[in-house]
Amino acid sequence: MHESASHVIFGIDPTWMAVSILLVVYGVIMAEKFNRAVLSLLGAGLMILCGVLTQQQAVAGIDFNTIGLLTGMMVIVAISQKTGMFQYVAIKAAKVVKGDPWGILVMLSVVTAVFSAFLDNVTTVLLIAPVTLLITDALGIKPYPFLFAQILASNIGGTATLIGDPPNIMIGSAAGLSFYEFLVNLAPITPLIMLVTIGCIWFMFGKGLYATDDAKALVMEFNENDAIQNVPLLKKSLFVLATVIGGFTVAHSFHLEPASIAMFGAALLLLLQTWGQDLHAKDHAYEGIMAEVEWTTIFFFVGLFIIVTGVEHTGVIEMLAHKTLELTGGDFNATAGAILWVSAIASALIDNIPFVATMIPLIESMAPTFGGADQLVPLWWALALGACLGGNGSLIGASANLIVAGFAQRAGHPIYFLQFMKHAFLLMLMSIAIAHAYLYLRYLS
Amino acid sequence: MKAKLIMTKDLVVCHPDQTVLEVMNILREKSFRVLPVVDENNKILGAVNMLGVLSKLTPEYIVNGDLKSISYAPDMGFLRTHYKEIIDHKVIDIMDKNPTIVGENESLLSVTAALITFDRFEYAFVANKENVLLGIIAASDVVRSLAQFDPEVLFDA
Numbered sequence: 275m276h277e278s279a280s281h282v283i284f285g286i287d288p289t290w291m292a293v294s295i296l297l298v299v300y301g302v303i304m305a306e307k308f309n310r311a312v313l314s315l316l317g318a319g320l321m322i323l324c325g326v327l328t329q330q331q332a333v334a335g336i337d338f339n340t341i342g343l344l345t346g347m348m349v350i351v352a353i354s355q356k357t358g359m360f361q362y363v364a365i366k367a368a369k370v371v372k373g374d375p376w377g378i379l380v381m382l383s384v385v386t387a388v389f390s391a392f393l394d395n396v397t398t399v400l401l402i403a404p405v406t407l408l409i410t411d412a413l414g415i416k417p418y419p420f421l422f423a424q425i426l427a428s429n430i431g432g433t434a435t436l437i438g439d440p441p442n443i444m445i446g447s448a449a450g451l452s453f454y455e456f457l458v459n460l461a462p463i464t465p466l467i468m469l470v471t472i473g474c475i476w477f478m479f480g481k482g483l484y485a486t487d488d489a490k491a492l493v494m495e496f497n498e499n500d501a502i503q504n505v506p507l508l509k510k511s512l513f514v515l516a517t518v519i520g521g522f523t524v525a526h527s528f529h530l531e532p533a534s535i536a537m538f539g540a541a542l543l544l545l546l547q548t549w550g551q552d553l554h555a556k557d558h559a560y561e562g563i564m565a566e567v568e569w570t571t572i573f574f575f576v577g578l579f580i581i582v583t584g585v586e587h588t589g590v591i592e593m594l595a596h597k598t599l600e601l602t603g604g605d606f607n608a609t610a611g612a613i614l615w616v617s618a619i620a621s622a623l624i625d626n627i628p629f630v631a632t633m634i635p636l637i638e639s640m641a642p643t644f645g646g647a648d649q650l651v652p653l654w655w656a657l658a659l660g661a662c663l664g665g666n667g668s669l670i671g672a673s674a675n676l677i678v679a680g681f682a683q684r685a686g687h688p689i690y691f692l693q694f695m696k697h698a699f700l701l702m703l704m705s706i707a708i709a710h711a712y713l714y715l716r717y718l719s
Numbered sequence: 720m721k722a723k724l725i726m727t728k729d730l731v732v733c734h735p736d737q738t739v740l741e742v743m744n745i746l747r748e749k750s751f752r753v754l755p756v757v758d759e760n761n762k763i764l765g766a767v768n769m770l771g772v773l774s775k776l777t778p779e780y781i782v783n784g785d786l787k788s789i790s791y792a793p794d795m796g797f798l799r800t801h802y803k804e805i806i807d808h809k810v811i812d813i814m815d816k817n818p819t820i821v822g823e824n825e826s827l828l829s830v831t832a833a834l835i836t837f838d839r840f841e842y843a844f845v846a847n848k849e850n851v852l853l854g855i856i857a858a859s860d861v862v863r864s865l866a867q868f869d870p871e872v873l874f875d876a
Contacts, residue, residue, distance in 0.1 A: 358788075365791060404785040411778060412795050492795060500791035684779040 314577025335583025346536025373490030387431030617660025622667020726854030
């Protein structure tokens with residue numbers, strides 16, 4: 275495994291080379307001056323050009339299960355979002371509570387959490403946040419509490435399932451944890467975290483939310499049925515979404531990886547989407563959907579996997595794992611707690627995707643200490659809870675946060691970094707405390 | 720055929736410190752779709768058009784297409800509210816700062832390409848090298864010049 279570590283390249287030890295590449299790439303990504311996909315691909319190229327990895331080793335390091343699952347879900351979501359079903363559900367939710375502002379805040383947060391659990395967080399907020407602005411404009415109140423609650427809800431909801439958030443996809447793939455296992459182990463705690471978070475938001479903003487009866491009546495004038503753009507496509511999308519999510523749930527029993535199911539679902543929906551149209555129209559629609567896939571994210575993952583593989587080959591990550599275990603005294607409970615809290619703080623401040631990509635091999639190399647890979651499962655839950663919930667700690671903690679902030683800015687109600695952090699960081703720490711108690715009671719005691 | 724041969728030269732213009740209300744009244748009374756905004760030396764600063772003003776009255780998240788269709792939303796009254804807020808502003812605050820501008824000697828093909836590719840409002844201003852306004856070409860002017868088929872003008876000018 276470490277055969278490349280014995281060579282000396284350009285007079286520089288490959289260990290130092292690999293670690294420097296990783297640190298420089300992560301550092302420049304954090305500075306946010308360049309596109310993160312470009313940086314990760316440059317770093318990956320340097321790993322190969324500097325001789326840390328051969329191309330074969332680099333390609334073997336790419337987790338195609340993560341890539342396939344992400345791409346497949348992006349295609350499915352790109353098609354489904356054209357049906358207007360997100361807007362339909364959001365408006366329906368606002369009308370169910372008769373236009374009451376606090377009721378709308380709760381309902382839209384729950385809708386955001388549920389959609390985020392099964393689809394990606396960014397798409398969810400991309401579709402729900404503008405409808406929220408429209409509704410708060412109708413109510414004549416400031417959108418901040420609503421958008422604030424939605425940011426938290428999207429990250430909490432994303433924690434619940436294997437496909438909810440990219441860290442979970444990476445963890446599930448690396449550790450061989452199924453969709454069903456995520457559902458059974460992570461989903462049960464998210465409603466409690468959601469409930470406590472919404473409770474706190476009530477104390478922070480709830481009393482200030484007031485709308486006149488005229489404004490509430492205006493919300494009731496919204497016609498959710500007009501939001502549905504394309505009924506046949508809606509049926510096809512719902513059919514494929516249900517099939518794919520059902521497929522994820524039973525995949526493990528059939529020895530299928532989630533990526534196969536997601537990619538098959540994507541291909542099926544691409545086929546059904548333009549069924550009966552001529553070839554030219556089919557090609558046109560297909561190319562439109564392909565353009566909506568976030569290739570930047572996909573290539574970012576490809577580069578990142580190679581960079582982390584390079585560092586892993588030098589044995590540095592194994593060494594870091596030993597250091598971590600020395601610090602926790604090799605105690606399993608202490609290690610799980612450390613992973614949870616460090617992941618949460620780190621994910622609040624830096625991109626959680628490279629963080630998790632680095633943590634995965636680190637945790638894997640703890641297997642001998644704790645008696646085999648099967649014993650590591652609670653540590654994976656700690657990493658998933660920390661990395662996903664940690665995204666709520668600051669405005670830059672997750673991509674969805676920045677998307678919502680972008681909408682707020684354009685609507686003339688900017689969300690400020692420190693203002694958000696003041697409100698959100700403590701709530702994030704509280705959610706981690708709940709997660710810690712859950713881990714302790716269920717897996718550790 | 721060159722831009723300067725098909726442009727309208729007789730222009731009504733406005734100045735950056737005029738109010739939005741004044742300019743909107745001119746647009747409505749004369750049924751114009753656009754007014755160039757020029758400085759004291761007749762250099763182009765921008766353009767005011769009806770659609771541009773309407774887009775200033777509409778929330779940004781609707782204008783930029785974040786919501787796609789909003790056929791489900793009632794009239795929420797903010798167009799009227801925002802209109803009242805905007806009419807006392809100066810033209811410079813709301814004008815389109817990047818109108819399509821073509822050179823006086825550009826070909827008909829080039830003008831057509833500029834209209835199709837860059838412009839959402841079916842017109843282009845014609846300016847000399849110093850950006851001084853010389854005229855305006857609407858999409859209809861291009862079509863009219865095609866209808867008046869005159870090979871001599873077409874190929875020699």
